[in-house]
Amino acid sequence: MLKYVLHRFMWAIITLWATITITFIIMHSIPGDPFAKEGTMPESVYENLQRHYNLDKPKIVQYFFYLKQVALLDFGPSLKSKTLTVNDYIEKGFPVSFHLGAQAMIIAVFFGLILGVIASLYRKRWPDYTSMIIAIIGISVPSFVLATLLINFLAVKWSFFPVATWKSWSHTVLPSIALAMMPLAYIARLMRTSMIEVLNQDYILTAKAKGLRKNAVIIKHAIRNALMPVVTILGILTANVVTGSFVIEHIFGIPGIGEMFVKGIMNRDYPVILGSTVFYSAILIFLIFIVDVVYTWIDPRIKVTGASK
Amino acid sequence: MKRNKYSLFALVLALMVVISGCNSFGASEKTTTKGSGKSDGKKEVVEKVLNLNNSSEPGSLHPGTAQGTHDSWILEHAFEGLTKKTPEGEIIDGMASVPTSDDGINWTFKIKKDMKWSNGDPVTAHDFEFAWKYALAPETASDYAYQLFYLEGAEAYNGGEGTADQVGVKAKDDVTLEVKLAQATPYFLDLTSFYTYYPINKKIQEENPKWFTEATSYVSNGPFKLTEWKHKESVKLEKNENYYEKDKINLDVVNFIILEDENTAWQMYKSGELDLAYPLPQDVQGQLAQSDDKEFHNGPDLSVYYYNLNNDVKPFNNVKVRRALSMAIDRKTITENVAQGGQQPAYSVVPPGIPDVNGDYQENTGDLFSEGIEEAKKLLAEGLAEEGMDKLPEFSILFNTSEGHQKIAEAVQEMWRKNLGVTVTLENTEFQVKLDREKAGEYQVSRAGWIGDYVDPMTFMDLWTSESAYNDANWKNAEYDKWIAEAKQTMDQQVRMDNMHKAEKLLMDEMPIIPIYFYTKPHTVKEYVTGVYTPINRYPQFIYADIDMDAKE
Numbered sequence: 061m062l063k064y065v066l067h068r069f070m071w072a073i074i075t076l077w078a079t080i081t082i083t084f085i086i087m088h089s090i091p092g093d094p095f096a097k098e099g100t101m102p103e104s105v106y107e108n109l110q111r112h113y114n115l116d117k118p119k120i121v122q123y124f125f126y127l128k129q130v131a132l133l134d135f136g137p138s139l140k141s142k143t144l145t146v147n148d149y150i151e152k153g154f155p156v157s158f159h160l161g162a163q164a165m166i167i168a169v170f171f172g173l174i175l176g177v178i179a180s181l182y183r184k185r186w187p188d189y190t191s192m193i194i195a196i197i198g199i200s201v202p203s204f205v206l207a208t209l210l211i212n213f214l215a216v217k218w219s220f221f222p223v224a225t226w227k228s229w230s231h232t233v234l235p236s237i238a239l240a241m242m243p244l245a246y247i248a249r250l251m252r253t254s255m256i257e258v259l260n261q262d263y264i265l266t267a268k269a270k271g272l273r274k275n276a277v278i279i280k281h282a283i284r285n286a287l288m289p290v291v292t293i294l295g296i297l298t299a300n301v302v303t304g305s306f307v308i309e310h311i312f313g314i315p316g317i318g319e320m321f322v323k324g325i326m327n328r329d330y331p332v333i334l335g336s337t338v339f340y341s342a343i344l345i346f347l348i349f350i351v352d353v354v355y356t357w358i359d360p361r362i363k364v365t366g367a368s369k
Numbered sequence: 370m371k372r373n374k375y376s377l378f379a380l381v382l383a384l385m386v387v388i389s390g391c392n393s394f395g396a397s398e399k400t401t402t403k404g405s406g407k408s409d410g411k412k413e414v415v416e417k418v419l420n421l422n423n424s425s426e427p428g429s430l431h432p433g434t435a436q437g438t439h440d441s442w443i444l445e446h447a448f449e450g451l452t453k454k455t456p457e458g459e460i461i462d463g464m465a466s467v468p469t470s471d472d473g474i475n476w477t478f479k480i481k482k483d484m485k486w487s488n489g490d491p492v493t494a495h496d497f498e499f500a501w502k503y504a505l506a507p508e509t510a511s512d513y514a515y516q517l518f519y520l521e522g523a524e525a526y527n528g529g530e531g532t533a534d535q536v537g538v539k540a541k542d543d544v545t546l547e548v549k550l551a552q553a554t555p556y557f558l559d560l561t562s563f564y565t566y567y568p569i570n571k572k573i574q575e576e577n578p579k580w581f582t583e584a585t586s587y588v589s590n591g592p593f594k595l596t597e598w599k600h601k602e603s604v605k606l607e608k609n610e611n612y613y614e615k616d617k618i619n620l621d622v623v624n625f626i627i628l629e630d631e632n633t634a635w636q637m638y639k640s641g642e643l644d645l646a647y648p649l650p651q652d653v654q655g656q657l658a659q660s661d662d663k664e665f666h667n668g669p670d671l672s673v674y675y676y677n678l679n680n681d682v683k684p685f686n687n688v689k690v691r692r693a694l695s696m697a698i699d700r701k702t703i704t705e706n707v708a709q710g711g712q713q714p715a716y717s718v719v720p721p722g723i724p725d726v727n728g729d730y731q732e733n734t735g736d737l738f739s740e741g742i743e744e745a746k747k748l749l750a751e752g753l754a755e756e757g758m759d760k761l762p763e764f765s766i767l768f769n770t771s772e773g774h775q776k777i778a779e780a781v782q783e784m785w786r787k788n789l790g791v792t793v794t795l796e797n798t799e800f801q802v803k804l805d806r807e808k809a810g811e812y813q814v815s816r817a818g819w820i821g822d823y824v825d826p827m828t829f830m831d832l833w834t835s836e837s838a839y840n841d842a843n844w845k846n847a848e849y850d851k852w853i854a855e856a857k858q859t860m861d862q863q864v865r866m867d868n869m870h871k872a873e874k875l876l877m878d879e880m881p882i883i884p885i886y887f888y889t890k891p892h893t894v895k896e897y898v899t900g901v902y903t904p905i906n907r908y909p910q911f912i913y914a915d916i917d918m919d920a921k922e
Contacts, residue, residue, distance in 0.1 A: 092801030095512075101838070102515050104507075104528030112510030142429035143582045144600060152600055211633065216640050223637045225626050226602060227394055313628030315426075315601035328801055 072345045076338060080130065083337045084123055087330055094139045094328040113139055115330075126334065135335035140327050146335035149320055153304070154339075156226060157316030160309075161302030163232060164239035168297075172244040173290070176251025177283060183256065191248060198245025207238040207311045224312045235312040239305055243297045247290055254286040261285075287358060295351035299344040416621040417916045419898065421645040422634045423625040426601045431581040432567035433504035436512040441564050442908045443604055443625065447589040448567040451478050451497065451546070452558050456902035456913070458724075458824070460558050464492055464568065464590065465546065473553030473860040478546040478561075485611040486570050487587075487594040494540035496568035502526075502533045503574065504565055516565040516822065519557065521549045553860045556825040563823065592618045592912050601627055619900070619915035638893060644916075645901065647892035647909055651773055654891045655709030663896055667711045668903035669722035670888040671821035673829065674708075675715070676766070676781070679813055680844045680881050684761065689752030691880040694814075695738065696745035697788040698781055700885060707780045708773065710891050715884035717873055719826045722905035726862050730826050731887075734870060737877035742788045749789055763792040767807075768816035769800040777885070778816065807841040817841065817882070824906055826869045827856065833876060844881030897921040 095101075095109045110116040114125065129136055135146035144152070179191035214234060215223040222231050258264065259282055267277045304318025317336065324332030355362045425439040435444055453463035460467060465478035484492035501520065504511045505527045518524045521537030537549030550557065560566060570588045573580050580586040584605070587595040592612050597605035606623040608615065626643070628634050631650045638646040649657070657665040678685040678694070685691060700714035713721070716736035723730040753761060766782065768774040775797065782793045793814075798806070806812050819839070821828035831837060834853050835845040849872050856868035876882075892909055894901050897920035900913045 091805050092799060093805065094801075101512070102518070102524065102527075104524065105512065105514050108507045108510040108514070108527065109512065112508070140428055141426070142431065142434045143427065148600070208632070211636055216636050219640070223640050223642060224628060224630075224633045225637075311630045311633050313626065313630065313633060315599075315627070319629075326799065326801075 068349055072342075072349075075345060076341055077127075079337060079341045080127065080334065081123075083334055084126065087333050088119060090328075092328045094330065113137065130334075130338060135338070136331040138332050139329045140332075146331050149332070150317060150335065150339055153315060153317035153320065156314060157304035157309070157318055158302045160232060160235055160239060160314060160316060161298070161304070163236040164301055165243065165298055167236060167240035168243035168247055168301075169294070171240075172247030173251055173283075175244075175248040177255060177278075179248065179252040180255030180259065180286075181278070188252075191252070195245040195248040198241040198248075201241070202307075203238050203242060203305065204307050204311060206241055207235070207308060210234045210238055211311075226312075226314045231312075235308050235314060238312075239301060239308050243301060246293070246297065250290055250293065251286060254289045255282060258282050258286040284358065288355070291351060291354055291358060295347040296344070299340070299347045303340050303343055415918050417619060417918065418622040418624060419620050419645070419911055419914060419916065420624045420626070420643050421647075421911075422628050422637070422643055423604060424627070424629055424631075424634075424648075426627050427604070429581065430587070430595065430598075432564050432569060433500060433509060434511045434513075435564055438908055443595070443606070444564045444567065445907060445910065446591060446593045446606060446623065446912060447587075447595055447609075448564065448591040450563065450566050450568075451561040453562050454559075454904055456904075456910075458722075458904060460562065463562065464497075467558060470557075471860075473555055473557070474550045476548040476550070476557060478548065480544040480546065481613070484590065484613060486573075486590050487609050487611055488570070488573075489611060490570060490572060490588075491543070492568060492590050493543040493571075494546035495543065496571050497546050497566075498538050498540040499571040499574070500567065500569040501538050502536055503569065505536060506533070511565075513565045516560070516563065519550050519552075519554050519560065521551045523551070553858065555860050555862060555865065556823050556827070559823045559825065593620075593623060603627060617913060619913070620911065623911065644895045644898050645892065645909065645911070647890070649710075649891055649893065651709060654711070657893065658709065658711040658891060662893075664893045666892055666894060666901075666903070666909075668890045668892075669720065669905050670890045671720055671722065671824065671828075671906040672818060672888040673715055673718055673720055674712075674777075674816075674818050674885045674888060675718070676883040676885065677807065677812075677815045677817050677842045678881060678883065679810060679815075680842050681810055682813055684753060684756040684758055685813065687752040687756050688879055689748040689755065690761070691752075691883075692738070693745040693749035693752060693789065694785065695880050695883040696740050696748070697742060698784050698883065698885070699740060702784075703777060703780050704886050707776050708886065711889050712886040713889065715886050717877060718882070718884050719829045719869075719873060720821075720887040720905075723821075723824055723826055726866050730866070734873060737874055738880070745789060761789070761791045763794065764813035765794040765796040766814045766816065767796050767798065767803060767812045769803045770797040774816050781885075810843060815841065818888075821906055826866070826873075827853075830869050830872055830876075831857070833881065842881040844879065846875065846879065849875055895921075 094115075095106055107116070114122060117125070126136070135150070137145050138149065175191040175194060179188040182188050211223055211234065214220045221233050225231060264277060264281060267281050304316040304320075306318045306322045308314070309316045309318035317339075320332055321336040321340070323329070324336055423439055423442060427435075427440045427443060428437065429435050429440055430443060430447070432444060432448060435441060449463045451463050451465040452460050452467055455461055462481065464484050465480050468476050468478055470476045478494070480492060480494050486492055501517055503509055505514050505517055505523050507527055507529050514527050518527070522531050522535035523537070525531030526533060526536050537551070539547045541547055554560070568590060573586070573588045577586055580588065584595045584598040587598075589595065589609070592609055592614070593606035594609040595604065596607045597603070604625040604627070606625070608618050608621050612618065628637070631648060634643065635646055635650055635653055637643045658667065678691050680686055700716075704712040704714050716738055717731065717734045719731055719734065721729055721731035725733050749761065753759065766778045768778050775795070778795050782795060785791045785793050803815065807815055819829060819832060831853055832839045833842070833844060834840065834850050852868040852872040852875075856865040856872075859865055890903055890909070892903070894909070897917045899915050899917065901909050901911050903909045
């Protein structure tokens with residue numbers, strides 16, 4: 061196990077290095093400048109800014125300087141804020157995005173699994189159709205539409221919840237629902253397909269033939285095995301959701317990190333682009349690792365060993 | 370087997386406990402529990418709280434490095450400069466009494482008695498000298514340092530060629546500030562009310578260079594002080610008891626939320642969570658502008674929306690072609706049916722609201738050209754013939770990606786197609802890319818806008834001199850340059866204004882740029898809020914605002 065973890069850790073470092081390098085190259089090759097001289101900004105002001113943020117140095121020097129910084133876990137200043145550094149953005153924003161994302165994932169996993177299981181058990185009957193209609197709506201309705209509808213009805217018309225911002229638990233309800241819909245639908249559909257497949261397996265027939273009660277068969281044998289594909293995508297879905305959604309955070313005014321990447325690119329805020337890419341990659345790598353470990357726990361047939369074999 | 374199932378269940382439960390326990394709602398929850406601050410036993414005094422939206426997290430609440438409305442809206446209420454402006458736009462005493470200057474170059478400001486910082490320190494002339502030199506220092510790397518380039522030696526110091534001592538600002542003693550400008554500047558007293566010219570507390574800045582990043586260490590000298598800043602979430606201002614005119618300040622608390630989505634902010638305004646909404650979503654503006662809603666207000670704005678024609682590209686080098694394109698645009702249709710914010714069609718470049726020697730500068734200018742399809746067709750044919758072309762080649766309108774710009778570009782495209790038979794394509798890019806291409810001259814027609822830095826026609830007129838960095842139309846005219854240069858060298862308002870009127874007329878005869886409309890500032894304020902005013906070059910100001918608490922209930 062330890063050998064496996066070390067091995068994975070080494071690969072994680074290499075992946076991160078590659079990510080930084082590629083992002084660095086792409087980022088500097090797109091047109092546009094963080095201090096584009098709009099209007100009447102004089103040359104001297106522009107040069108001071110370039111010097112202040114080390115952008116006047118050759119690219120290769122900037123690159124190694126950045127690698128050194130990242131090794132010390134310092135992502136540098138934001139070019140657009142004299143107040144917050146990239147580390148501040150992550151430290152302040154990530155707990156918020158994580159909180160929101162975790163709530164959304166709980167909703168998504170809980171209802172997604174229930175809908176999926178119900179649909180598979182009542183295949184081609186009305187509970188199946190109802191669940192799948194919900195799933196299709198969840199996948200096809202964009203989150204900004206759903207968010208707007210939620211705000212319009214639950215907040216403005218019926219005043220059950222506050223419209224937006226991030227002040228108390230009741231403020232988190234609407235964005236959590238809006239954020240949960242997509243993964244919920246995704247999980248429900250996957251669970252349904254996977255359950256149907258498992259229910260047709262021979263061992264289910266054997267279990268039934270042994271005279272096990274229907275519930276026992278479904279819970280102990282069917283669901284457990286059907287979970288595998290869901291767990292596989294759970295890592296990626298979670299990484300997506302806990303690192304914040306630009307759209308949801310924008311609409312609800314949530315101080316998370318969802319906007320970091322998008323706004324970083326829009327502003328050509330190089331440290332923010334790099335910082336959010338590195339951070340997002342690290343989270344993704346970590347969660348995929350967790351998923352691999354969870355596999356062994358759900359399915360004892362899978363063993364974690366070293367890389368060879 | 371069994372154990373496993375329960376442990377999964379336990380894990381989910383544990384996760385839920387952790388999440389519900391974790392508090393990501395910022396460090397303090399003081400806002401709700403505070404209640405009325407000064408109940409005197411007899412009658413409960415209710416705090417007057419104004420709620421509004423600052424749209425974006427401020428990048429810097431330091432006057433020297435601030436550079437946008439998300440910074441300045443807060444700064445304008447937390448700080449005060451040497452001078453300030455009344456709701457009517459008149460320049461009056463701020464921290465200093467309004468001085469006079471015969472030559473427009475040497476100005477001596479006397480700081481008034483008993484001016485205090487929010488921490489009780491006296492405001493001195495040294496604070497101003499220090500603040501201006503701080504913003505100009507090359508190592509500060511301030512975007513807006515150039516706002517101070519009016520001072521003698523300022524540009525050289527910022528460019529690393531001069532020293533701080535050579536900058537034309539000197540505190541003679543605690544109350545006397547001597548300023549020497551590089552050249553005569555009649556509107557200098559307008560500039561001293563602008564935020565780059567605000568003072569900073571020298572002692573605080575030297576002790577803690579990061580004082581402006583947190584509310585706990587924040588010190589200012591204006592009507593309000595910063596008492597809470599939850600980054601990316603909210604900013605709270607409270608009345609500054611050390612402010613010399615504190616009796617005129619009625620609000621106790623001002624809460625800014627930070628919410629980028631205009632539609633959500635509008636919903637919050639409608640549900641009563643906000644008292645003032647600005648900026649408004651475009652369709653809401655359109656509806657309100659045509660209604661007689663009492664909460665809706667519109668005011669002039671110091672900015673113009675226009676199209677650049679690249680004068681280096683054939684046939685836009687021909688004045689008849691340029692005029693034809695301009696005359697074929699129906700500006701009234703654009704403002705009323707497309708932009709929909711109560712904007713004003715522009716037939717000149719300097720927007721209304723700027724005082725002339727007598728009256729309003731833009732009103733005195735009047736319309737410098739008129740629209741007309743037949744005339745436009747004729748001019749186009751003549752212009753093309755002069756360039757040896759039989760038909761205007763296909764060209765594109767470049768604009769930065771935005772729904773609003775897109776709609777306007779589509780309208781113009783259709784008008785040019787229908788009225789002149791010209792094929793036009795639309796091209797949208799990111800803002801930064803558009804700027805790059807304009808600078809490099811790689812465009813034919815591009816969308817542009819300009820917001821004036823100070824209330825004087827010059828803030829617009831010097832954009833199109835040959836030397837100007839923003840002359841993206843690449844238009845050069847010696848006569849125009851001469852008039853602007855003359856106007857810049859004199860303090861005689863009559864001569865200045867005459868020259869600028871003449872230059873503007875020439876600009877519109879030559880039409881290197883096509884003005885479309887003057888922006889306005891449509892906003893809504895709840896009826897129980899009074900005293901909000903909108904200076905031409907500022908966001909709505911609530912320094913003297915008041916809330917009728919009975920009406921609010």
